[in-house]
Amino acid sequence: MPRLDRLFQPITIGAMHLPNRLVMAPMVTNYASEDGQVTPRLIDYLSARAAGGVGLVVVEASYVRSDGRGFVNQLGIHRDDLVPGLHQLVDTIHANGAKAAIQLFHAGRQTTSAITGIQPIAPSPTPDPATGQLPREMTLADIEQIQLDFADAARRARAAGFDAVEIHGAHGYLIAQFFSPFSNHRTDEYGAGIHGRARFGLEIVRRVRDVVGPDYPIHFRISGEECVPGGLSIDQTRIIASLLEEAGVNALHVSVGNYATPGRLITAPMDIDRGFLVPLARKIKDVVSVPVIAVGRLENPLLAEQVLAMGAADLIAIGRGLLTDPEIPNKARRGDLDAIFPCIACNQACIAYLMEQRPISCLLNPGCGNEREFALMKSARPKRVVVVGGGPGGLEAARILAERGHTVQLIEEHTRLGGEFATATVPPKKEEIAAALGWMISEVRRLGVQVLLGTVATPEIVQQSHPDAVIVATGARPVRPPVTGLDRPEVVFARDVLLGRSAVGGRVLVVGAGAVGLETAEFLVAQQKKVTAIEMTETFGTGLEEGHRYWVMETLRAGGAVLLNRTTLEAFEANGTVHVYREGRGEILGPFDNVVLAAGYRPNDTLYQQLRACIPEVYLIGDAVKPRSATEAIREAVRTARKI
Numbered sequence: 001m002p003r004l005d006r007l008f009q010p011i012t013i014g015a016m017h018l019p020n021r022l023v024m025a026p027m028v029t030n031y032a033s034e035d036g037q038v039t040p041r042l043i044d045y046l047s048a049r050a051a052g053g054v055g056l057v058v059v060e061a062s063y064v065r066s067d068g069r070g071f072v073n074q075l076g077i078h079r080d081d082l083v084p085g086l087h088q089l090v091d092t093i094h095a096n097g098a099k100a101a102i103q104l105f106h107a108g109r110q111t112t113s114a115i116t117g118i119q120p121i122a123p124s125p126t127p128d129p130a131t132g133q134l135p136r137e138m139t140l141a142d143i144e145q146i147q148l149d150f151a152d153a154a155r156r157a158r159a160a161g162f163d164a165v166e167i168h169g170a171h172g173y174l175i176a177q178f179f180s181p182f183s184n185h186r187t188d189e190y191g192a193g194i195h196g197r198a199r200f201g202l203e204i205v206r207r208v209r210d211v212v213g214p215d216y217p218i219h220f221r222i223s224g225e226e227c228v229p230g231g232l233s234i235d236q237t238r239i240i241a242s243l244l245e246e247a248g249v250n251a252l253h254v255s256v257g258n259y260a261t262p263g264r265l266i267t268a269p270m271d272i273d274r275g276f277l278v279p280l281a282r283k284i285k286d287v288v289s290v291p292v293i294a295v296g297r298l299e300n301p302l303l304a305e306q307v308l309a310m311g312a313a314d315l316i317a318i319g320r321g322l323l324t325d326p327e328i329p330n331k332a333r334r335g336d337l338d339a340i341f342p343c344i345a346c347n348q349a350c351i352a353y354l355m356e357q358r359p360i361s362c363l364l365n366p367g368c369g370n371e372r373e374f375a376l377m378k379s380a381r382p383k384r385v386v387v388v389g390g391g392p393g394g395l396e397a398a399r400i401l402a403e404r405g406h407t408v409q410l411i412e413e414h415t416r417l418g419g420e421f422a423t424a425t426v427p428p429k430k431e432e433i434a435a436a437l438g439w440m441i442s443e444v445r446r447l448g449v450q451v452l453l454g455t456v457a458t459p460e461i462v463q464q465s466h467p468d469a470v471i472v473a474t475g476a477r478p479v480r481p482p483v484t485g486l487d488r489p490e491v492v493f494a495r496d497v498l499l500g501r502s503a504v505g506g507r508v509l510v511v512g513a514g515a516v517g518l519e520t521a522e523f524l525v526a527q528q529k530k531v532t533a534i535e536m537t538e539t540f541g542t543g544l545e546e547g548h549r550y551w552v553m554e555t556l557r558a559g560g561a562v563l564l565n566r567t568t569l570e571a572f573e574a575n576g577t578v579h580v581y582r583e584g585r586g587e588i589l590g591p592f593d594n595v596v597l598a599a600g601y602r603p604n605d606t607l608y609q610q611l612r613a614c615i616p617e618v619y620l621i622g623d624a625v626k627p628r629s630a631t632e633a634i635r636e637a638v639r640t641a642r643k644i
């Protein structure tokens, strides 16, 4: 059993005693009501995370004034009538065994009038690069009022029973806008030099302290670096951290970035190494004596333990990991690390949904934010169910069915399970997807699902099992466009290249630079191939999450790949040259050793149509209905498996 002694050591911060070092990072969910009230959905979601064993739950960034709202259904703490709902939330978190803090927030210029109904405010009248909207420069009277608003919010937090507050001074929101020369161009006492820029945040800490009293824990979140030209460097943040300690904060929580930071580092995608922010936490820890909280892809308990052992931080915050698996701390405490369902840092249903102003969820765990709807109930009438297709949808359907007490057989035509997930594990930096797939497969086996590999399911084979119900998750087949020369043997499918079923030479043309095409190009570039990718539309990597797309494009650029948009394939010649139509005229590219097709998928629903005629209860799910994102395929699989 792994030793995780440090993770499960108690710690005291101000008047708050925590049973362990694991903190749930604040995450806006968009589960609150339009006027910022706590909802049953928010309570269910946070109860599940508290019950999962974290010592402290930091409730999401909550706006202290209505012009500071950053998201349409964000939680508010700006009015006294919100306190009873917040109290109920705290009581539930406590009842589930964790302490509760709440993050106090004002978006400043990182919001829009579409969300707040009013022009955003900021230290300086400079538009945020992400929103493009011109903010109003804050007057001295505005500055004082907002400081009072933070203090009022802290008073409400205390009245609601929260054990601590965390002031949000990170990620480019209002307080961070004051800290940073990137956004603060003032020449008065709230700008002009680091002490002037720090003043707004320091005064907020003092005003909050006046309201909450001497022992009440005030945490403060900062971005160690902003990673934008002219933004905060770690050396500047170290100065601010020391000043914050002097002003009376009890803990510092070290994150990174603002909205303009390229590659979505705040919620680092899978391209970024686990624990990449630990060096920043350590540099802050070197200059303060209050506890430091580290964050950023630290959900692996062994890594978290190592960070504590190195002395780089005192507590570990986990964000997305707890969306996928709220039970990480309990499983770690039991030493059952293999039971953890690992987040794949795909960002697809959490931060990407939030940025679209949708309620967050998790690609792998559709029950996140839908705890009641997706609660697992044993079936009253266990059945024999056949699932055809061992991709992520089929695997999850089989897992849920087996959990619910059904007898399940899973039939997969290939000799390995995984479907689209198996191909997705191949491009560089995809170890996380492999780990998640490994978890799904081991769960299916643990639950006694009978797995038939290398078996092409026909109606006869399915009927041999005498199923009461069948779920068809046969996915989609790649499309071969009707273009001259694409029937030649040098033309292969991206999926086969990724799975090692088709080898390619040194000069490769990838046709279709959407999600699959771009990742295949990345895979080939990593093997030192000379890659050209053509795309009919304007945009490369459609369907890839924004942060991940940025890093894939960086790798392709660094690897010398040629990317051509608005380019249509017209013919592939025997000599390896390719005719394309581009910017109103024909062009010849190449020669190439191979053409790799990533030109889309067509649903594969033949078996479903055949089975409908002979089996009364048949369901078609996932890409076999229509090629879509894995989030939708898994959600549909889980929903279907719950209703059988």
Ligand SMILES: Cc1cc2nc3c(=O)[nH]c(=O)nc-3n(C[C@H](O)[C@H](O)[C@H](O)COP(=O)(O)O)c2cc1C
Pocket (backbone or CB within 6 Å): 025, 026, 027, 028, 029, 060, 061, 103, 168, 170, 171, 221, 255, 266, 267, 268, 295, 296, 297, 298, 299, 317, 318, 319, 320, 321, 350, 351, 354, 360
């Ligand atoms: C959906 C979502 C919402 C977030 N909202 C907040 C927030 O309210 N306040 C904050 O400081 N950070 C927020 N973050 C950042 C997380 O607190 C955390 O720093 C980040 O996800 C990195 O940690 P992780 O790798 O463990 O997910 C959010 C992240 C996600 C995914």
Ligand code: SF4
Pocket (backbone or CB within 6 Å): 320, 321, 323, 324, 342, 343, 344, 345, 346, 347, 348, 349, 350, 351, 361, 362, 363, 364, 365
């Ligand atoms: S959507 Fe992806 S990144 Fe977000 S929590 Fe789920 S697995 Fe992790």
